[in-house]
Amino acid sequence: MLSASSAPVIRATLPVVGAHLNEITDRFYKRLFEAHPELLRNLFNRGNQANGEQRQALAGSIAAFAQGLVDPDGPGVSGARDLMITRIAHKHASLGVIADQYPIVHKHLFAAIVEVLGDAVTPEVAAAWDEVYWLMAETLIAAEKGLYEEAEAPEGSVWREMEIVERLQETPDTVSFTLRRVDGRPAGTFRPGQYISVQVPLADGARQIRQYSLSSTPDQADWRITVKHREDEPVPGEVSGRLHREARPGDVLTVSAPFGDMVLPEGDGPLLLASAGVGCTPMMAMLGRLVDEDSKREIIVVHADRGPDQHAHREEQRRLVEQLPQAQLHLWYEQPDARTPEASVGRVDLDALALPKDVTVCLCGPLPFLRALRGDLLRRGVPATAIHYEVFGPDLWIARG
Template sequence: MLSAESAAIIRATIPAVGASLDTITTRFYETMFGDRPELLDGLFNRGNQRSGEQRRALAGSIASFAGALLANPNERPDALLARIAHKHAAVGITDDQYVIVHKYLFAAIVEVLGEAVTPEVAAAWDEVYWLMAGALIAMEARIYAHAGAQDGRTWRPWRVAERREETADVMSLLLAPVGDDPVPPALPGQYVSVQVLMPDGVRQLRQYTLSGYGANGLRRITVKRVRGEGAPEGEVSNLLHATVKEGDELILSAAFGDVTLPEGEAPLVFASAGIGCTPITAMLQHLADTGSTRRVLSLHADRSASDHALREDMESLTAALPGGQKIFWYEDGDRGVAGRMDLAEVEIPAGAVAYLCGPLPFMRDARAQLIGAGVAPRDIHYEVFGPDLWLPAS
């Protein structure tokens, strides 16, 4: 709970701080990595640093948390915090790193805003930071405990049992655990971090959704090669595509993520686009494996059938469900409905719960269409690949 004195100061200063957050977070990362370059080794995604996505995500999370405290002083925005906590756990964030972030973040605030940061203003924003950090630390401790890990130590080797080319730019890797230690649990919809040693000797982490499961603890990830197309190429995805073969070992984290499929009887609507099919395919497999009789509407949009990774899996798994129905949209119109996803003529089941995954513009549009079709906003869940820059209001 934010104190009344601090709330008044935050309300008065949030316009100025919010307007400068991009500058503040830019300076924060510059100074922190200048003093602590080791943090780029195996913790921060340097691709997101170059593109500015991580900076914008940090600024957005601070602004969203402060705004939520002002709007509901007696409530904690757990939905926002849970998403962040799972992202942190996936890369092994530990309690002491919040102290490091605090040091450089507040130094950047003072440097950018100057004399406007009075002792009272600094104390109020300090309270906001530690309310957020304290809540995240507690959440992450519970997440680590559930994953059977301590202090962010969730890593173990996995062997590539099979490599399958899905499309020209997408491959799947079937992975088997190495060693006799128990395999931490995973839920359909969760993701793992893959730790890769780059040619320059720096370790980089990337998150990949579990797209399927197998017997004896086997897990599958599906990796899209990120091509430049006006932006830097994905250094990790391209390295994995170029080098990984059957029999190799990869270092993976436990599974994390809060967008998972709960038990229940409500009808389900899955709407995905592009590589967003990965968590949806895992959810479909879980439903098929458990003999679910729920009404399931599987919707997917892509450039073409040949670009649709896991197409055969989505078709066969949906067909295995007594209440399953699929509709695929392809921009070239071949082997599917022509054009982009349009739900105007689609019968959305009453009381449905929806799961979205794909590019942000697609999810915004799909969410609006589903709300227009009668799906309650609270029943629409989504997964963002990369820093979460989209926090739709309920």
């Protein structure tokens, strides 16, 4: 809780600070990487730094947290703040972030605030925003500590080596890799829907980290990730490209313990699992677990893609759905063909589906897909608390409210 002396200061200065947060975070990252270039090479996603998405996500999360402190009783504020903290904590834990790194961030963030706002940063203003920072940092540190304990990994020690034992070309631009621990121990279980981080050394000596959803059934001896890479993207992924070009059976990857907060909802209530593109990967783990449990839940599976040839795990997904007595599969393709006469053309139209009462929803795919489907679901009366999602990359959604 924000102190009585700081609350009016934050309330008064939040509009000004918020208006300059993108500039502040831009200066912050420049200062941070000048002082600690190894962080850009070996921890932060260079692609997200280059396109500005990480800066936007940081700015939005700070503003959202501060707003929640000064207006804790606002509609949906508490739940949104808790979700934001949970998602950031899972991402940090998957990177092995430790408490000792927060003072480094504080030093360069507050130097950037002073650079941008100048004389407006009075001692009173600095003290109030310092309180906001440490309230957010300490909340994250506590959440990350709990995640490390749950993973039985001392703070930051989340990494293990796993060998690629199988590589399958799922589609022209999607490859799956089956991973097995090199020490002979079982890979370990995970909650269906979670992801792992993968460290990949690049040609320039950097060690970049990316997250990939686990697309295998949780209780199998090995893990599987599915990696999409398109060379025709404006900025092709450097890590996905390296894995596509070079990763082969026998190679060893350094990967993290599983993390991620969008997991298979418990209970026996109805489910809607909706995905687009490679967003089908966490849904594969969920379907696998449901099959293993011989689930009788009512399940609607929705998937959108460019076409059947681009739909990763298409036949496997169909087989899993067919093994669930109360499940149905609905496909939307931009370019369907004779192999999939049941597929609809174009974008997903949830109005074409009868949604069960009290349905719980899991969404995964590109941000425009998530926004569109969430809006449709809210319009149809599905509560926001029943809609869960995973977005690949910085979460620009929740930070903007």
